[in-house]
Amino acid sequence: MSSSKRSTIIVEQLRKQQMLEALSRGKRLDGRDYDLYRNLEIEVGIIDKASGSAKVKLGNTEVIAGVKVETGEPFEGLENKGALIMSAEVLPTASPHVEPGPPDEDAIELSRVVDRGIRESEMLDLDKLALIPGKTVYTVFVDCSIINSDGNLLDATSYAVVAALLTSKFPVYEIQEDKVVNTGKTMPPPITTIPISITAVKIGESVLIDPTTEEEACMDARITMTTQSDGSIVAVQKGFTGPFSINQIVEFSEIARIKGEEIRSKIKELNSG
Amino acid sequence: MSSSKRSTIIVEQLRKQQMLEALSRGKRLDGRDYDLYRNLEIEVGIIDKASGSAKVKLGNTEVIAGVKVETGEPFEGLENKGALIMSAEVLPTASPHVEPGPPDEDAIELSRVVDRGIRESEMLDLDKLALIPGKTVYTVFVDCSIINSDGNLLDATSYAVVAALLTSKFPVYEIQEDKVVNTGKTMPPPITTIPISITAVKIGESVLIDPTTEEEACMDARITMTTQSDGSIVAVQKGFTGPFSINQIVEFSEIARIKGEEIRSKIKELNSG
Amino acid sequence: MSSSKRSTIIVEQLRKQQMLEALSRGKRLDGRDYDLYRNLEIEVGIIDKASGSAKVKLGNTEVIAGVKVETGEPFEGLENKGALIMSAEVLPTASPHVEPGPPDEDAIELSRVVDRGIRESEMLDLDKLALIPGKTVYTVFVDCSIINSDGNLLDATSYAVVAALLTSKFPVYEIQEDKVVNTGKTMPPPITTIPISITAVKIGESVLIDPTTEEEACMDARITMTTQSDGSIVAVQKGFTGPFSINQIVEFSEIARIKGEEIRSKIKELNSG
């Protein structure tokens, strides 16, 4: 069951006061402009045993994504499409507050929102990943491990997934006498577009993109918007307990488009590099 | 592991005193005679997406049962019979004391005793629900949700299941080239009899049928007896921590037969109505 | 997650003092020599419904092992071998400290170390237990229930498993028209060797074999070594939080060989008896 969170109120209030005071002077505590991302480093191909992998550092947030490609049964109702299965675990290494165990509601939301961006953009052309229609298809697992957590896990994880998929090499399966056989060859995955998520938090009336843990601790609300290469919006998720005005949402959709394009350019270089 | 229950002893003792005092004057706290059922309302066909459904109100106790018919593998050892699978959840809506989560021992006993009445009476002729012997049979799910709880969940749930099954329309499957195909047609289910459970509690030496929550809180023991249309007994369950004398059991078996017939008449009207 | 254990420190310290004091005089609290096993009783064939079974009493420790033989799919990568699946449950009957529930890390280690001795010795020739290569093989379940616990569960369980397997009668399956059929006949299992585990604990600098619960409560470290019929070592497990010197390990390997042979002789009699 979903439940609202607790924290020490005095500390919480002081932290928020300090934060609001800085924001009243137009400053974030780490000195960034409201619409500035932290330093983003992406390294790909770090896990030899995976079909694709990426490590993303977004400020101090660090995420690894690994792609495994196997064969399996299609999902019900999607008999002629490859199956895409995504998971995310916030490792107990990531912060003093993580307990090992099955994913909590935050981790479930995280992986579902990242999944939605990939799936709705149709980044991976699943129609090209069927093998024996209705019986056997490509099953693409994308698993994410959050190694260190300093805010905005959603975007960091999303970029790791996109980078890992984009640079992965899928095994080529063939059908020989009704059986699926791994040929030992590889192929690039069928990529159609590059979805990029942009996340912001609202603190008071300020909207800050790429929040740190410190900022998330003071946030009233969160919003994530994912755009694809042609600039259209493919997924949105409002999060946390505060509201947004319609204006704030519309303004943010413009920011998400522009910032999305910036980060998309950066990620595109991975494949040419 | 099964464990006996707790409650505040003072309140428990006072409640029981008041109850016993009323019973000593031959009265139940809600004014009913010992062998009188509360008002029973049954509404069927309330869930369009189910093959059959019913909502039962027994006093303030409210239960919904839904029947879903699919195809599946037969149970081991019952290769040529349809499969009947029953579940019951006491929803957290039902009372301030229910915690969401997997069914506890009370909910498991509830669904197993209801199941036993249906199964042992052979209400549903499972022999008629095989399709490809040993491979594919009708799988009949009957799921119950207790919406509001005011005692005697067992009978209310049992009546909801019986009413939902009785008024359900099963899909007609056909075997075409070794495959099972849904024809889109429906048929009435193969009903052979109507099992009716009657539950009573013993408080002191009084035996009261159709107990309320208040009465169950004071009960020494509980007994449920299910009869089928020809009056024979098909299932019995003694519950709770007190005993019954042989005489009390034999007398109750007579009450269960008579009251069962009353309620059976009421439920039979559903199909003619 | 693995976690170190707690206990009442005063009692723990007193117990250990007493134990060390006795050991300083070369005595164990139950009067045994350091390298002496407790009384070992083995009874086989106690569960008619199992293909093999054994009850082992080692001092007051009591364990039952049951062998069930069925058919199933082979393990991945072991397509032409029978499948051996082992489990152990420390029953809540075994001591006041056992809680019913899924196996904890101690029970998991127990069954895995016992399993390792059987598997690595190749006691059971799994190559002879394939039926339809890659599709159907013998599945041999060996389940252990610890009834009463007084230390050295590992060896007692191991002996129960070995005795149960050794004296079991496997069903003879035949392949008839691509289907596996139980012929109703039985055969002796394909046994190649008899693995025997020997366990010791270190308390201070004393190394005591076959520890009681009392001794385990004072131990600094534990070691288990399994030898097969030809005297070679097939499995080792150091346990608990203290270390061993290389010398202690080498000396113990000699004890494990000698004591192993003693117990092996005893177990061999079961089949001739």
Added chain:
Amino acid sequence: MYSLKELTLLDENGIRSDGRGINDLRSIKITVGVVKNADGSAFIEFGKNKIIVAVYGPREVHPKHMALPDRCVLRCRYHMSPFSTDTRKNPAPSRREVEISKVMRESLEPSLILSDYPRAVIDVFVEVLQADGGSRCAGINAASVALADAGINMRDLVSACAAGRIADNIVLDVNDLEDKEGDADMPVAYMPNLEQVTLLQLDGKLTTTQFNECLNKAITGCKAVYEIQKDALMKKYFGNEMELKEEA
């Protein structure tokens, strides 16, 4: 396939598969106070959605260490009955149900004055008896009414409605078929008096222009739902007076 889809979901006269125009809501009916034991409750029929919501609280928190010294904890469970869907749903909570429980709680929380009940908890139990498209919006609508029925101090009601896209058309209140076969689905929850959005999700593609149109259309829907929520509460609490007025 595309033309077929257009044909099915929206015909040349702008009529949708269930007979509605692009700006029409499905029929909505809310009944207040349907669960006897609950502190507040509501039953909503929203198209084919049938959802019951019970509210318990403010009450003591168990376990106690979950209590907050300065405000009330809000908990929410969204759950689907096994018979609520086309093929039987496994009763164990799915990842989808976990996420919806979370966004539903977060969409209701801004409307509640939780600081009025420190150290307490309010539980909102949302049971979907039959699911059609938009069950989370329907559930929020019923939950907000049930919270009002429970007498919880509130700043506003929360009203929810989805809008979506079928080919080039933005349509109000996406049904089950449109959710599965359409091109975008955007559930929105809104506090009509405070003019604040408390739930916003999107699955599917929208240009920036379509996004704005879709958001505005959804909010129009929320406002229409708000009137129905108010009526339902009025009917329970001032039922007699209303009837008198009507007669007068």
Added chain:
Amino acid sequence: MYSLKELTLLDENGIRSDGRGINDLRSIKITVGVVKNADGSAFIEFGKNKIIVAVYGPREVHPKHMALPDRCVLRCRYHMSPFSTDTRKNPAPSRREVEISKVMRESLEPSLILSDYPRAVIDVFVEVLQADGGSRCAGINAASVALADAGINMRDLVSACAAGRIADNIVLDVNDLEDKEGDADMPVAYMPNLEQVTLLQLDGKLTTTQFNECLNKAITGCKAVYEIQKDALMKKYFGNEMELKEEA
């Protein structure tokens, strides 16, 4: 098929599949004090049932908030070993085991003076090493003896036995085959001195007349079992005296 069933389960001479007459119990053997670490224990062989019961308590309750101020909590676990059944049983507790744990506890509780041990707990662990028909009755018989062995204050022993129906015959002590292929199975537990029924279940069809006959036959069985339970306890606690008497 019907004639075949009759033939198999009961022949024309009234002899059952395992050679018994309709009023015969299977062989029963109870050994007291078989689990060294337990406060009380018993091992029962009841036909092919082999069941071990260990009792721990009265002892402190964990977690403490489960304690009752005016009486002892009784807990009971009925569990089947994986090797106890014809095909291997998954060791995780089944719904059947949960129900049997509950009815077993409820059948034992009336015999215990739980108010003598406020704030404490008594745990009864019933492990079925080999299961035949009637394992719950056999388990209750062993558990009651184990509780006596643990020195718990009791009003009476609880003795259990099933009766059932094969075609038109009411038979005592239903075995595995009769449970599966017969027409009714009624397990009963009874306190012989207090003349009270503490367990009563029924699977299968009985007319009212058959019901009464079946109940009475089961109780006759319970009374016979009671003697065996008493003997087992006598043997442990007065073993020497008994032998002396026998010699005398």
Added chain:
Amino acid sequence: MYSLKELTLLDENGIRSDGRGINDLRSIKITVGVVKNADGSAFIEFGKNKIIVAVYGPREVHPKHMALPDRCVLRCRYHMSPFSTDTRKNPAPSRREVEISKVMRESLEPSLILSDYPRAVIDVFVEVLQADGGSRCAGINAASVALADAGINMRDLVSACAAGRIADNIVLDVNDLEDKEGDADMPVAYMPNLEQVTLLQLDGKLTTTQFNECLNKAITGCKAVYEIQKDALMKKYFGNEMELKEEA
């Protein structure tokens, strides 16, 4: 098949499948302080193993009743990422992971002065990003360095390495293929200054002579690993000084 195995795993020149001789370690690289939020951390590449270890603590125990009055509780989780193995690993902890978590904790505990932190807990989280043979040894090596990085009082480092058998040869540092296809694998952890073995396991057959040889070879490996562990710590804590020396 046997000759094929020998051929593959070890050729006539004593060269192993990955080009090493029988006494060669795989390449090992340890980086200290890689997880920003942790109190101590290390990343090890050991052959193809890639393992990250984070240490949190000493810190307060939750739940509090788990605290020990006279010493610190040590907890350890060994976990494999789903993408770490050849075929995807289910993220739920396997029985193997539970056992390795236990032996890993027990191999580290003798090196720590836990009595210095009564009532506290130290958590060691070992995440295997890519698994090759010997991941438990690699994990212990990284964990011991991470514990030192966290400033925990220690008696010694713990250094781990396996040795094994291929046909008649005892080889150092068994890789993945050798683990699966070889004849024995013996992981060992050792405190080099205290000369004590803290982990010892064996899968596979060894004569007594081979056992001694294998144990000694593994310990030689541990000693070599120890130097790499020390260097990694030196590099973090005295990096500048070392570079200065090198330049000098």
